[in-house]
Amino acid sequence: MSLYIASINSGSNGNCYYAGNGREAVLIDAGISCRETERRMRRLGLDITTVKAIFVSHEHIDHIRGVESLSTKYGLPVYINQGTYKGGGLVIPQSRLNDIRHHQAVKIGALSVLPFTKHHDAAEPMSFTVTHKQITLGVFTDIGHACSNLRHHFSRCHAAFLEANYDEKMLDQGNYPWHLKRRISSNTGHLSNHQALELFLNHRGPQLSHVFLSHLSRENNDPELAAALFCEHAEGVNISVASRYHESEVFHLNGDLFKTESKDRPSMRFTKHVKPEPDPQQISLFNNEMS
Numbered sequence: 001m002s003l004y005i006a007s008i009n010s011g012s013n014g015n016c017y018y019a020g021n022g023r024e025a026v027l028i029d030a031g032i033s034c035r036e037t038e039r040r041m042r043r044l045g046l047d048i049t050t051v052k053a054i055f056v057s058h059e060h061i062d063h064i065r066g067v068e069s070l071s072t073k074y075g076l077p078v079y080i081n082q083g084t085y086k087g088g089g090l091v092i093p094q095s096r097l098n099d100i101r102h103h104q105a106v107k108i109g110a111l112s113v114l115p116f117t118k119h120h121d122a123a124e125p126m127s128f129t130v131t132h133k134q135i136t137l138g139v140f141t142d143i144g145h146a147c148s149n150l151r152h153h154f155s156r157c158h159a160a161f162l163e164a165n166y167d168e169k170m171l172d173q174g175n176y177p178w179h180l181k182r183r184i185s186s187n188t189g190h191l192s193n194h195q196a197l198e199l200f201l202n203h204r205g206p207q208l209s210h211v212f213l214s215h216l217s218r219e220n221n222d223p224e225l226a227a228a229l230f231c232e233h234a235e236g237v238n239i240s241v242a243s244r245y246h247e248s249e250v251f252h253l254n255g256d257l258f259k260t261e262s263k264d265r266p267s268m269r270f271t272k273h274v275k276p277e278p279d280p281q282q283i284s285l286f287n288n289e290m291s
Helices: 034-044 067-074 082-088 148-156 168-173 178-184 193-203 223-231
Strands: 003-009 016-020 025-028 051-055 106-108 111-117 126-132 135-140 159-163 210-214 238-241 251-254 257-260
Touching: 003 034, 003 135, 003 159, 025 111, 025 126, 034 067, 051 067, 051 106, 051 111, 111 148, 126 148, 135 148, 135 251, 148 193, 159 193, 168 178, 193 223, 210 223, 223 238
Parallel strands: 025 051, 135 159, 159 210, 210 238
Antiparallel strands: 003 016, 003 251, 016 025, 106 111, 111 126, 126 135, 251 257
């Protein structure tokens, strides 16, 4: 019972999450360039040829930027619903295009990927769980509020990438225009730190071992603040922050054992990430008004 997981990137500048069992793997979203995805996976020691499919949550550019190029270069099938495909303006051959529907699991080798609907300001947004032999990972970002679908699937998880997009006080006192603040905090916007914490406190299952706080806003949140809030209530659950600037460790989930596979990379747990020199291949997404 093993599942290897990593955040390739997490934030409004691009989202991409990896889950595999050593033989086959999937990417949930591909929101950074093909070249940068390849570079980061190499640094982690992950073989990109084991990736057998890309699953797309919704059409915002920070989730689809690398989909076409990765699919073309590696012949990867793309699992996406019709609303997201049309909304994103993607061009993918029918031979590699696969429709997904709410609560209809997709088998990728020994992995089972389950899509379900969520609340976000997109055409037909979905979240996903990835299961391998009773071990389940959830990828839960870009969510306006914790609906019954999210509460149910979060309770099933052994680990989860869970959105903690903004701190309410920082958003309220920040420089964003009123209409954008309202959009971010709406029921089709993003989860705040406290909304994510409420889900964590009330709906985590006894098997949950690790939560990666994900899709943090650059302007309206702070990694140390978010992590500290959760650590007060962790009760044995490991809390980490998925960075918007670099890949995470590769973590190995094996029953009750949750450990990092990379011994020569520093842990990002509870650390404040320093922005590196910008990659010219990456384009800022702040013009989409959803950080």
